[in-house]
Amino acid sequence: MTTPSTPFTRPQGRSAQSLRAVEIIRNYTIHAEGSVLISFGNTRVLCTASVEEKVPPHKKGSGEGWVTAEYGMLPRATHTRGAREAAKGKQTGRTQEIQRLIGRSLRSVFDLKLLGEHTIHLDCDVLQADGGTRTAAITGAYIAAHDAVTWLLKNKRISQSPIREAVAAISVGMLDGQALLDLEYVEDSACDTDMNVVMTASGHFVEVQGTAEGQAFSRQEMDTMLDLASAGIAKLIDLQTQALAS
Amino acid sequence: MTTPSTPFTRPQGRSAQSLRAVEIIRNYTIHAEGSVLISFGNTRVLCTASVEEKVPPHKKGSGEGWVTAEYGMLPRATHTRGAREAAKGKQTGRTQEIQRLIGRSLRSVFDLKLLGEHTIHLDCDVLQADGGTRTAAITGAYIAAHDAVTWLLKNKRISQSPIREAVAAISVGMLDGQALLDLEYVEDSACDTDMNVVMTASGHFVEVQGTAEGQAFSRQEMDTMLDLASAGIAKLIDLQTQALAS
């Protein structure tokens, strides 16, 4: 695709470098040890953290804990209704890819030894989708996981927080030669490149997943996208900090 | 179980004949033709209605439409986390029983001929569970279905509403010799009998499902429970009417 003369205009006049409105509601449901409803614009994901007093077989007897994630999308979270995975009897490859990504991202900031033999299950369920469900899920799951850790500390199951630092995620893309932060659905569909970046509070990368959906991207475009993502994630980590302080 | 001298006291001093607080939020999500978040106390179910311009094979070419339902529960909607059905690769018998019940209940008030060859998919997803998820789902799904019908009329896909009358559902139970309306989780677990009743605005029964979980119930208890349920459903139908009027 050649760069057109008039670049893409973002919905609602958003600038290329802006995040959508982020809303974070803690304690959204009552049963889970951590429960966060996070919105990136119209994308809305319910992230719960459940503490279980046992670990999967590969951690049994190790003295270490485990952090794992599952992801789902309600059938009508999207423009047209998608098939219910439970009814079809299997999760799509996309679902598995996303939940593996969420799990790895969260584990990257956990000291599993300090967690002791507990499992934290992160369930990220998309109530409404408009692009960026996996990045909202990671960003919200961090807060839910933090609340679950607070619960573990308050209930004296562990004596020291296993969380080393905050982690958050954002998408960036190239559209008409322009780098855009936090793609919404119409942008994501139109982009040549879609990149999801997961970073820690200290500014290191946990995951970088860039995919050329149309034309392949140059090293310079890569650099621009990484810069944009780094700035966006710094803002998200501020918002996480505020939410946890409230 | 013999009737104890001091009867069961309901949480929060609720009377035996009272419904829990009912909250109905229409247009809860943006993509679905009908989208309702309904709460019966702490039970919270998201009901969406999705219109599809085709019908299942057994209705193809009949000129008639179809109304069908699926039900799910988020893993941590409950006190302890349940396994995700999509990950296990199958829906439990309980899930299938409930979604079949919701589908039959809604079809009972539809004139499928007037619906034309459209399918209305009702997705009832439990965000938080505290007893009565199936009755909240039916009550909310009716409103979502009504909104989807309004959408069909406004978009000139059909010329006359296929809905004959309203339908709603409530549970009743016998506990310590006392009939209770709208059981919450702790009551449901303690009850000898649990009955779910689905009725129309004109006061006729669509479904009656009574199950003795402890001691079997007498004809007189049956009669008492049906009276209680009828009164409760009349109130729910008022609330549906108000919600649709707003």
Add this chain to the structure above:
Amino acid sequence: MTTPSTPFTRPQGRSAQSLRAVEIIRNYTIHAEGSVLISFGNTRVLCTASVEEKVPPHKKGSGEGWVTAEYGMLPRATHTRGAREAAKGKQTGRTQEIQRLIGRSLRSVFDLKLLGEHTIHLDCDVLQADGGTRTAAITGAYIAAHDAVTWLLKNKRISQSPIREAVAAISVGMLDGQALLDLEYVEDSACDTDMNVVMTASGHFVEVQGTAEGQAFSRQEMDTMLDLASAGIAKLIDLQTQALAS
């Protein structure tokens, strides 16, 4: 559906209040601890009770036993051949609903403590279907379970019968404004309402499952159907008693 001037005439001149011919053959197969072939007219179900010396995980170490049921239909038990569930790789929602109903019904008359840590598996397989397979299954499974209990007593695995009383089931329906007992297939298909009732020898209800398939039913119709079912079940319990005495 409005009541027509000429009411429905039952096949073979059966009166509205009559059961079909019931046949009960004990010890139909040689391996099972209880094995009963039961017929309600042309509906023929093989019910076996198998004793296992262990209990499912949720009963392990409780000192209590368990009673559970599975239901199946041979592919050509019906007018047109149905797909074999084992070949399709899953049980339908209908199958699961029925086997859960059979299990609950039988457990309602068992004192699981007196059963000790044994499981009784009830397998109800429909050899020929003509309406009422689930009610025949429950009625036959009771006899098979009773024979298995006799086996447990004779083999000194338990010292006291855990069966509190007999249980049986029958269907009733409303057709052309008339209440009919023990629906056969052509009646079941034509009915506005189909109700399955499970009762004990002492005349208490274990399950009442009424479904309006056409027009919803009134409270008065409900009462008529319950009366009819109660009378029918009393006759079935007599027949069970005779069969067990022979």
Add this chain to the structure above:
Amino acid sequence: MTTPSTPFTRPQGRSAQSLRAVEIIRNYTIHAEGSVLISFGNTRVLCTASVEEKVPPHKKGSGEGWVTAEYGMLPRATHTRGAREAAKGKQTGRTQEIQRLIGRSLRSVFDLKLLGEHTIHLDCDVLQADGGTRTAAITGAYIAAHDAVTWLLKNKRISQSPIREAVAAISVGMLDGQALLDLEYVEDSACDTDMNVVMTASGHFVEVQGTAEGQAFSRQEMDTMLDLASAGIAKLIDLQTQALAS
């Protein structure tokens, strides 16, 4: 295993060359176009033949028909209860092997051109097992298939029988150096070799499946077993002929 001095004595004093009592009941159930309950001693298999007016994709438009089989065993057909395949969600390798064998055996005597574009589904369900279920199934399925063909002729769906000749099956085995016909369960378990033979009325082999379960078998043992099987099948084909004549 070396040949012991005292050879194996068959249950009930049966001679090495004798079949068990064979019982054939036609029209055992009412819905199927062919329905046969066949017993080889305590082994009892219900064989139904269902006619369908369409063919699988690989025969569509060919003008030819198809004959196919499915096999199942009720959970308590055996000494100890086996898991229900429908509940486990898949058929065992053994089940698939047997149903493929039954299908091939029956097709071997059919002229699929004369059958026209019809499918005959043979369902062989074991009600009680005591060795030889697959051979009883083939022998009974032939009669059920024959009855279905008679139905097709009588209903003028086809004008000429597609059956070329009869087919039947029997097992033979080597036990303690002795060749035995029609193995029952205790013999089957004890045998060094188990062979299933399927033959036509004209004395030709359709299938020979010999398996050394203990010590491998010599060419001479092979010859003895084939002789014994051939004689046994000739008797079975007489019994099929009598059953079809009655």
Add this chain to the structure above:
Amino acid sequence: MTTPSTPFTRPQGRSAQSLRAVEIIRNYTIHAEGSVLISFGNTRVLCTASVEEKVPPHKKGSGEGWVTAEYGMLPRATHTRGAREAAKGKQTGRTQEIQRLIGRSLRSVFDLKLLGEHTIHLDCDVLQADGGTRTAAITGAYIAAHDAVTWLLKNKRISQSPIREAVAAISVGMLDGQALLDLEYVEDSACDTDMNVVMTASGHFVEVQGTAEGQAFSRQEMDTMLDLASAGIAKLIDLQTQALAS
């Protein structure tokens, strides 16, 4: 099918009694305890033997080992691409039949007591198919199993070889009245009868599986095929011996 005047001519002028070129490459891959690439003409099967230090439940605590096999075909091993079984989510009946045959064949020459509580897993994966994949698999798996046993002896896990003698397999068929050894794909498709024979070095039969695909076969044809197979297997056992000696 009547015998035509001009008999079938084999591809590349092969005589009716000849094997295709057999190639055996040991240590084809580096990780497995035994790893053999075997070719029968264009049929090429990779057979690996993996030693595991535990046994399946039915052998636990018995002091005996187990030998088991799995079989697979790469999607484009064949003329037209077949569906990948892992993607479809189940193995075909054919696959299960073959892997059960390979397992039984190999176990027939093993003394499971001498193997101790080890399992040998034989994986036979077809890289290229041209008829006879199961016979090549058995013949190659024997060599892989032998190498795994050598590894067990060298690593002092066992002190004595559990292998009693060699085992190999070949196919034979009747085509136009002529018996042919080692059928390749075009011959297999054309044959009236296809027989797979598994034999030991001492000339005893382990498995004989003959199937009439067209016209049933006579006793005399059976005898001719068994003679041909016996001669072919003797040659294969020589080739196995040479390969193991090199």
Add this chain to the structure above:
Amino acid sequence: MTTPSTPFTRPQGRSAQSLRAVEIIRNYTIHAEGSVLISFGNTRVLCTASVEEKVPPHKKGSGEGWVTAEYGMLPRATHTRGAREAAKGKQTGRTQEIQRLIGRSLRSVFDLKLLGEHTIHLDCDVLQADGGTRTAAITGAYIAAHDAVTWLLKNKRISQSPIREAVAAISVGMLDGQALLDLEYVEDSACDTDMNVVMTASGHFVEVQGTAEGQAFSRQEMDTMLDLASAGIAKLIDLQTQALAS
């Protein structure tokens, strides 16, 4: 993990910037339109390209073709035997992730309009694994796809090549503060970061997937890894060109 004083030494004295020995064998199997055995050191992947004359539903009638990939690993391709996915009845999340990556990577260099309504199925089956199976698969699949395109041109199914340019892939990692190219298994397991890079002949990125498995990585490390990967892929594209020229 802190950087140790003595950095990691690569197996066989390989330099940090070197690829392992790459071997490419075209026409490895006879049936597929493209068939390549590619080795990156001990990693050996069989890549076949199969042409099908139809497209999946979402491309039907579009005039465009489709390119898709499936990935599998033989059970004993690895150090310890892994479960066979076909036997378990499902593909792991890892398998799905990899096959989706291969598909996207290959589609990125195809003009699907020029392919017409054909599907190219790329099957990448790992015969032996030692790290880098997905990068070897992409690199080999490109050659197989190119051979399939040559076949399409030669057989006049299409008139112009739909391939725009070459594509290849390599892994890079950070280990003890050192960036390493083309990780083998022991290196991959030890690395803090593992990155897979897919690039075109013109030096643009198609996919960048970097994952911190231990400590998160800095922007500078990211840059170093991208440089290293770009150089490695340039060499691979030379090797592809040579292979296709031979």
